[in-house]
Amino acid sequence: MYYTVDRGPEVHEPSIPDAWELVVGLEVHVELSTKTKLFCGCANHFGSEPNTNVCPTCLGLPGALPVINAAAVTSAMRLGRALNCEVKPSVMARKNYFYPDMPKDFQTSQYDQPTNENGWLDTPAGVRINIERAHIEEDTGKSTHVGGDGRISSAQYSLIDYNRAGVPLLEIVSCPDIRTAEEAKAYVAELRGIVLALDVSDAKMEEGSMRVDANVSVRPRGSDELRTRCEVKNINSLSSLGRAIAYEAKRHISLYDTGDRPIQETRHWDEEAGRTRSGRSKENEEDYRYFPEPDLTPLVPSVEELEAIDASLPELPGAQRSALAEAAGISAPDAGLIVERGHSQFALDTIAAGADGARVVVHINNNLAGGLGELTPELFAGLVQMETAGDLTSTQTKTVLAQMVESGGTAADIAAAKGFEAMDTSELDGMVDDLISSHPDEWTRFCEGDEGDAKKMAGFFTGQIMKATKGQADGKVIAQILNSRRS
Amino acid sequence: MTTPETASPAAFGDAQSIANDVSSGTRTAASVVANHLDRIATHDGEVHAFNVVTAERAMDAAESIDQRIAAGEDVGPLAGVPVAVKDNMCTRGVATTCSSKILEGWEPPYTATVVERLTNAGAIVVGKTNLDEFAMGSSTENSAFGPTHNPWDLDKVPGGSSGGSAAAVAAGFAPVSLGSDTGGSIRQPASLCGVVGVKPTYGAVSRYGLIAFGSSLDQIGPFTTTVADSATMFEVMGGHDPLDSTSANQPALAVSSKLDAGVDGLRVGIITEMAGDVIEGIDADVIARLRAAATALEAGGATVGEVSIPSSVYGLPAYYMVAPAEASSNLARFDGVRYGLRVDGANTALMNTASRTGGFGPEVKRRIMLGTYALSAGYRDAFYGKAQQIRTKIIEEFTAAYEHFDVLLSPASPSTAFALGDKAADPMAMYLNDVCTIPSNLSGQPSMSVPFGVGDDGMPIGVQILAPLMGDVVMFQVAAELERVANATNEAGA
Numbered sequence: 001m002y003y004t005v006d007r008g009p010e011v012h013e014p015s016i017p018d019a020w021e022l023v024v025g026l027e028v029h030v031e032l033s034t035k036t037k038l039f040c041g042c043a044n045h046f047g048s049e050p051n052t053n054v055c056p057t058c059l060g061l062p063g064a065l066p067v068i069n070a071a072a073v074t075s076a077m078r079l080g081r082a083l084n085c086e087v088k089p090s091v092m093a094r095k096n097y098f099y100p101d102m103p104k105d106f107q108t109s110q111y112d113q114p115t116n117e118n119g120w121l122d123t124p125a126g127v128r129i130n131i132e133r134a135h136i137e138e139d140t141g142k143s144t145h146v147g148g149d150g151r152i153s154s155a156q157y158s159l160i161d162y163n164r165a166g167v168p169l170l171e172i173v174s175c176p177d178i179r180t181a182e183e184a185k186a187y188v189a190e191l192r193g194i195v196l197a198l199d200v201s202d203a204k205m206e207e208g209s210m211r212v213d214a215n216v217s218v219r220p221r222g223s224d225e226l227r228t229r230c231e232v233k234n235i236n237s238l239s240s241l242g243r244a245i246a247y248e249a250k251r252h253i254s255l256y257d258t259g260d261r262p263i264q265e266t267r268h269w270d271e272e273a274g275r276t277r278s279g280r281s282k283e284n285e286e287d288y289r290y291f292p293e294p295d296l297t298p299l300v301p302s303v304e305e306l307e308a309i310d311a312s313l314p315e316l317p318g319a320q321r322s323a324l325a326e327a328a329g330i331s332a333p334d335a336g337l338i339v340e341r342g343h344s345q346f347a348l349d350t351i352a353a354g355a356d357g358a359r360v361v362v363h364i365n366n367n368l369a370g371g372l373g374e375l376t377p378e379l380f381a382g383l384v385q386m387e388t389a390g391d392l393t394s395t396q397t398k399t400v401l402a403q404m405v406e407s408g409g410t411a412a413d414i415a416a417a418k419g420f421e422a423m424d425t426s427e428l429d430g431m432v433d434d435l436i437s438s439h440p441d442e443w444t445r446f447c448e449g450d451e452g453d454a455k456k457m458a459g460f461f462t463g464q465i466m467k468a469t470k471g472q473a474d475g476k477v478i479a480q481i482l483n484s485r486r487s
Numbered sequence: 488m489t490t491p492e493t494a495s496p497a498a499f500g501d502a503q504s505i506a507n508d509v510s511s512g513t514r515t516a517a518s519v520v521a522n523h524l525d526r527i528a529t530h531d532g533e534v535h536a537f538n539v540v541t542a543e544r545a546m547d548a549a550e551s552i553d554q555r556i557a558a559g560e561d562v563g564p565l566a567g568v569p570v571a572v573k574d575n576m577c578t579r580g581v582a583t584t585c586s587s588k589i590l591e592g593w594e595p596p597y598t599a600t601v602v603e604r605l606t607n608a609g610a611i612v613v614g615k616t617n618l619d620e621f622a623m624g625s626s627t628e629n630s631a632f633g634p635t636h637n638p639w640d641l642d643k644v645p646g647g648s649s650g651g652s653a654a655a656v657a658a659g660f661a662p663v664s665l666g667s668d669t670g671g672s673i674r675q676p677a678s679l680c681g682v683v684g685v686k687p688t689y690g691a692v693s694r695y696g697l698i699a700f701g702s703s704l705d706q707i708g709p710f711t712t713t714v715a716d717s718a719t720m721f722e723v724m725g726g727h728d729p730l731d732s733t734s735a736n737q738p739a740l741a742v743s744s745k746l747d748a749g750v751d752g753l754r755v756g757i758i759t760e761m762a763g764d765v766i767e768g769i770d771a772d773v774i775a776r777l778r779a780a781a782t783a784l785e786a787g788g789a790t791v792g793e794v795s796i797p798s799s800v801y802g803l804p805a806y807y808m809v810a811p812a813e814a815s816s817n818l819a820r821f822d823g824v825r826y827g828l829r830v831d832g833a834n835t836a837l838m839n840t841a842s843r844t845g846g847f848g849p850e851v852k853r854r855i856m857l858g859t860y861a862l863s864a865g866y867r868d869a870f871y872g873k874a875q876q877i878r879t880k881i882i883e884e885f886t887a888a889y890e891h892f893d894v895l896l897s898p899a900s901p902s903t904a905f906a907l908g909d910k911a912a913d914p915m916a917m918y919l920n921d922v923c924t925i926p927s928n929l930s931g932q933p934s935m936s937v938p939f940g941v942g943d944d945g946m947p948i949g950v951q952i953l954a955p956l957m958g959d960v961v962m963f964q965v966a967a968e969l970e971r972v973a974n975a976t977n978e979a980g981a
Binding site for chain 2: 056059060061062063064065066067068094096098100103104105106152153158160287289290291294295296297
């Protein structure tokens with residue numbers, strides 16, 4: 001499986017002055033990719049002709065009634081369990097407000113008894129973000145405003161497509177635990193990884209199947225107050241998320257700095273202008289008049305159902321990172337990209353076939369971004385072994401690897417066909433001795449550690465020599481020298 | 488008092504006799520339908536039971552049934568039986584208005600489950616009947632299309648909100664009809680029009696296709712001239728509907744099974760609060776008929792006692808929080824965007840407001856405002872929340888009562904039919920009409936009104952029988968006994 005991941009450019013957070021701390025909570029809407037909608041049998045499908053996936057129920061016609069989609073509830077509970085939430089008996093509720101793309105003029109959602117509560121998610125960097133709740137609700141239709149500047153206020157008329165109305169959503173509400181824009185991005189990327197691992201949504205931010213709203217405020221560093229927050233909407237990518245949060249934080253700080261203060265409101269991220277703009281004011285917070293949905297009965301999962309859900313959970317990205325880090329001798333965050341791309345099992349299989357873990361990780365990260373092609377773990381391991389043995393330089397390895405991805409075949413055959421040979425290694429003795437004296441801890445582990453440790457350290461010393469010789473050295477010779485020094 | 492020509496229940500026979508005749512070829516469905524359409528054409532100008540009469544469709548359906556019968560087919564237990572449908576139940580291709588300007592001319596693209604089940608059993612829809620707008624009222628005067636008149640006295644109301652359906656059966660326009668009951672909207676007009684009216688256990692009959700008023704209270708049921716016809720209707724309509732999540736997951740209750748069983752050994756409890764002066768405003772002649780019914784059941788071998796449901800006196804205020812709260816949400820969708828009346832405005836919000844202001848009548852607006860208020864932040868706990876507590880309390884008290892009694896008795900309406908215009912300007916006086924019927928909607932239990940004599944003014948009076956949740960069978964059993972006694976009394980008097 002290969003995922004396109006929008007990590008965004010590595011933004012070095014535009015310095016929020018040290019005196020200030022960022023406080024961010026995220027509301028993430030994930031469209032659940034069930035076959036049918038949440039309350040009717042209409043297809044849940046993105047991109048159909050407008051108003052073709054509709055029926056009396058999802059159009060909110062008088063007299064039509066909802067019937068809940070059990071598959072959507074199961075997906076919601078699976079995602080809840082994967083986010084370490086308590087899954088409880090829950091009640092659907094009506095959230096009442098008028099909006100033309102909402103057919104019933106209320107949204108069927110959950111209020112004081114959501115399906116999932118009190119969970120958490122650890123980012124790859126090990127930061128724990130608490131999750132307040134993850135509740136089930138229905139999506140609205142989609143309006144297109146024609147004429148004017150494309151906004152409803154200046155439009156001549158509006159067109160409404162109800163295909164999306166009634167599509168199941170899970171709204172995941174984090175606690176205001178996020179302290180940097182990078183953390184916010186890492187949280188969303190990790191959440192997306194979990195969603196994809198569970199296969200409950202395609203989670204595409206650009207298509208709107210994953211939508212992120214950020215509640216942003218700032219406070220003096222060291223304080224634990226929660227100041228006025230603004231909800232930033234219309235964020236369409238991870239990089240926008242980082243920039244929107246940074247912009248909004250700076251806006252708040254400059255308001256405070258000039259003796260002013262932000263007002264609680266909804267703001268829209270303007271991607272082109274790189275700024276947020278005021279939307280509707282939340283000063284008079286809308287009164288949604290929630291009450292339990294009388295047309296639906298409570299959702300009460302049985303013990304057996306919950307056990308089956310737990311048993312059905314796949315290995316999640318966090319666990320995949322730990323396993324790969326362990327096997328490859330790298331840190332868990334460094335395993336992040338491979339896991340995000342869905343290549344962790346491939347990496348583990350390659351390592352199990354005898355390849356050096358660190359080299360495997362480097363190659364997958366740097367040289368296999370375009371996909372694996374014809375490569376198998378066994379073939380890949382053969383190549384990495386040739387590289388670590390010094391039979392191929394890193395540049396040669398890269399060339400051979402590209403060919404293997406394209407056409408398959410063993411590294412040895414391809415290297416031979418290309419005329420690659422190992423380089424002269426006469427000065428290696430001295431280099432190895434220097435390395436041993438500058439890395440006493442690693443040397444001790446090589447000499448006295450268990451088999452795995454020794455292997456790992458052999459990889460380490462070999463890697464260092466390879467680095468120093470730019471891949472010119474012969475790995476077999478290095479191994480011989482290392483072994484001769486051990487006794 | 489002479490009976491006016493407009494009153495003629497079962498003018499062409501009850502449903503059972505029509506179905507027998509049509510199935511056996513004694514009469515054709517076409518002739519039965521034509522008889523009823525003629526009677527409607529002659530008298531509905533005075534009664535105004537119907538918003539629309541579907542004469543052509545009905546004749547087509549009748550001919551098709553006759554062809555099937557001629558071909559030897561069994562078309563079902565309601566073969567050729569004309570049915571009038573309250574105009575808040577969706578009928579594909581036939582205007583469904585809720586007697587509101589906001590839905591005038593709207594034709595649903597689908598048919599309510601109950602209507603589909605009735606027509607699948609051979610019934611023929613002859614028209615859609617008038618109601619208080621969106622079923623909000625007790626006299627059918629709150630209709631955007633004018634009031635319905637009581638066939639027994641055209642100067643009086645038929646009750647409501649299902650007044651059109653009750654009047655249609657009393658007038659002999661159809662032997663059976665459908666109503667919906669949110670706070671008494673079947674039982675009270677049944678009492679005032681002298682016909683049988685049943686509110687089944689909540690969930691026993693599908694609500695799919697019923698335009699919601701108070702979703703947790705609404706229930707569809709029949710009006711008929713006999714208890715047996717109501718039982719047949721119930722059995723045809725009832726049973727699980729996968730399209731209604733609140734419909735009970737079981738087959739239709741066999742309510743016909745004990746109609747002949749009598750009441751020997753049954754325990755009957757009169758609800759104290761509704762048989763004296765605890766709840767004020769129940770007329771003496773109404774209470775007298777209630778006592779007479781109890782005596783009749785005692786004569787049939789039942790034991791009769793009294794039981795107090797103390798919280799029933801809070802039923803009315805609790806209902807007027809819960810029902811409007813749900814209605815305020817259910818009626819939000821009538822916003823001028825997708826169907827029904829649209830009145831232009833400078834922007835969407837103003838268009839919504841103009842459409843709703845122009846489309847809804849005063850009682851509907853009153854209840855939307857009441858319900859919006861009851862759910863508002865800062866008030867919800869005191870109003871909606873408190874009402875739900877009362878509801879729970881009422882359920883507990885009824886549950887306790889049914890430990891000692893098989894059925895309970897009360898009036899269905901505090902009075903006989905009152906004059907048109909009498910209470911139209913006084914909402915509180917109007918609301919009090921449902922004081923005896925509302926507790927069953929709050930609890931979900933089944934209850935029905937059976938005609939049992941007349942009042943001092945000669946107008947019909949019904950007795951209400953209440954039974955535990957899913958206890959509809961014993962309710963029908965007792966109803967059949969009261970019907971036998973009432974018929975015997977009528978014959979003796981005649």
